[in-house]
Amino acid sequence: MSHKKYDAIIIGAGIIGNCIAYELALKGYKTLNIDRLAGSGFGSTAGSCAIIRLYYSSPEGVALAREGYYYWLNWPRYLNNIDPDGMAYYKNTGAMVFKTDLNKGLVPVMKSLDALGVGYLELDPEEMKTYLPNPDLRSFHPQKRMDDPNFGEATGPSIQGAVFLPESGYVNDPKLSTHNVEMAARKVGSDFMFNTEVVDILKKEGRVAGVALKDGTLIEAPVVVNVAGPHSYFINRMAGVEDKMNIKTRALRVEVAHVPSPAGVDWENTGIITSDSDTGVYTRPETGNHVLIGSEEPKCDPLEYVDPNDFNENFTDQLKTQAMRVAMRFPDLPIPNKNQGLVDLYDVSDDWYPIYDKSDLPGFYLAIGTSGNQYKNAPTVGAFMSQLIQYCESGNDHDKLPLQYQMKYLNRTLNIGFFSRNREINQDSSFSVIG
């Protein structure tokens, strides 16, 4: 393996790393993905809720998610291959986003959806009831922790209403989807190495020259891409680029709860995605007729930044707090004594928007800071990162003249400079998983 010549080395074989490899291979690059874990998608992608939704705080975020949606609609067509291990699939459910002051009554989101011609319904609280299992639609804002004596007390007679987006859903198995991309990439010439850790970035004559592995092997390539998820900042330090970036990334510990649906409700087959910033939680239907519950990082919850190699993998109060917040909205939700769910990491950037960019080391590229919300965008990111690499490697200065990416499905260009490592912190951000 060490004698093979590669055009590009991709550090990480998660959903984004694999989509970049696939798209580079389609453009004729000989690629190698290296991952310290045992297979594709075994890192943070495995824990992903894999929700495909369109509401983001910026027009760019909405457009990127909308473009990505089309790839998931026909996954085998995109990959042009059938994985013998099975194919992941997208399940459409629709998504209900609650209007709150935090999301400005969703006015900016509706504006972005209108600009893209995306259909949605505006619902008043009475209309919301037909989608939800016996909901309590009073306001509980501001959110509190369980030890607050007023936890669970309503603070207002009614929430404002919601926007329902019929074109939203989730992918049933994010790890399998990543394996699907590996198999498609292998078919067009990509190589993969697992159980292999990158410990240094090689440099020669002022540019990147390859990687050093833990066992001492050196692998050369003129292009190296950091797609290391929650470990991204370690790789940036190896490359010596971290202190030259205005926006940094860190690993954030999160918990996701799984609780049974209310009795008599087939939420697995009839349920929708909900984003309730009044109580600070999002949900989606989960197999086994469960409700999967993630946090929208309400202000009262401390953010737990951790060392990705050494963090508490056990559940804490946070899991039950999230479940109890959903139980305020759906009082019939059973809260089991036994905790079920998962603990995982987001690779969070300073403004919760991703960094898709070159770096100050020529040949070294970044697809990081995905902040718990970029699974859905992986195929599009693969498409424009491969173009960005071509653009920069043929002598263009992306910092001065950012790549304008012509989307495949939307008749629209995306300014890739929006995702720059050197942007100012985007104050329009929700500073949460919503992006």
Ligand SMILES: Cc1cc2nc3c(=O)[nH]c(=O)nc-3n(C[C@H](O)[C@H](O)[C@H](O)COP(=O)(O)OP(=O)(O)OC[C@H]3O[C@@H](n4cnc5c(N)ncnc54)[C@H](O)[C@@H]3O)c2cc1C
């Ligand atoms: C709990 C949770 C819920 C989420 N829910 C959603 C959602 O509903 N919708 C959505 O769109 N997004 C969601 N996300 C975000 C989404 O899953 C991520 O943005 C996406 O999976 C990131 O993919 P990746 O390829 O960049 O990173 P990862 O999957 O983290 O892959 C990075 C890989 O790099 C490897 N690596 C790191 N360091 C090294 C090294 N030194 N040498 C070799 N290999 C290395 C790791 O082993 C890992 O496999 C969620 C994330 C989490 C954790």
